[in-house]
Amino acid sequence: MSSNNTAPAPTGRRWVWFHRFGSPAWIYGFSTRWAPVCGWIAVVLFAAGLYLGLVVAPPDYQMGDSYRIIYIHVPSAWLSMSSYAAMAVAAGVGLVWHLKVADLVARSIAPLGAMFTFCALFTGSLWGKPTWGTYWVWDARLTSELVLLFLFIGYMALSAAIEDRRTAARASAILALVGVINLPIIHFSVEWWNTLHQGSTVTQLGRPTMDTRMLVPLLVMFLAFNFYFAGAVFNRLRGELLHHERRTRWVQELAHG
């Protein structure tokens, strides 16, 4: 913990706790402690959510059992958007404060966000064939979610294409920030335009359009996805930290026990 040489010097006592987050060694220890905790909570919640969703929840009056794909589809879609927001915030903090840890957090999130986006598109397409009658339609919701997948892939490609870490972080952070404009478009696409995709079920306050026995498993699965995401980000971040700090003393000490 004493080998903190990249975080800026604290400007006042009030900010001392905050500056720990800029220390790679401290963040490495923090991630190592919390990754397995998040992982195990996710495993328990996944088991509970899948049991409630696939066994306990009743079938739908119109779609029968095929609606159960929402227990993967909807949490994936929510996480695809919130992980993009998290990535953009981390990249923005890295851009403004030149904080190495923030850049690495953004890099750790990108492949996970791309995975969630792909899951949302893929499961939605599987559900669309029996329900709508097509795997794909170029409506506003589906198209903007596909753009989100391209943004994640573009971010990963750009940050991998540039050799110098600082230049790579700066260029990809600008891409991430520009892409933020897509988030409200995805969210409101079903209200702004005529789409084949239905409107939101869960965010309609005061007018629940889903039976409670169906809604509870969905919320449990959403929590499970969040804990999985946190645990996976911690693990990926550990890898990024070890790679980018491999010449520093704390990593050398870690490697030689």
Next chain:
Amino acid sequence: MTPRRRQRLILVGLLLLGVGGAVALALTALNQNINLFYSPTQVVAGEVPKGATFRLGGMVVDGSVRRNPGDLEVWFDLTDTAEVVTVRYDGILPDLFREGQGIVTTGNLVDGRFVAQQVLAKHDETYMPPEVHEALRQANADAYRDQAGKSSGQ
């Protein structure tokens, strides 16, 4: 916050504002040109370009679905409550296709009838178990009967 950092933060804010404004303008411009589907009224009024493939949207009229025995051909009427267009389709209909359901279909007009190449059903945001749906239907029917009884008693 140092002046350099403040400057970078302001630049990031301006970047977001600029991109947001540009995208908002582009989408507003596009919005006026996007026509997801034509309604039966527009088709009857002749607003649809002749010979072109277009999307037609509406509700399937109750009791209008007629099937050809032996193959997949199906005929049904589509309405927007004002006008009606007859649709012919030869293919597998989506699970949610039923009378009273909102659908979007792609095809073209042949002799005043719509020959569909694709039929898509629109799903709403409601999810409920079959018994709840049955109870709701029952309650609606009861309410309707009560109202009918009241008005005939007056």
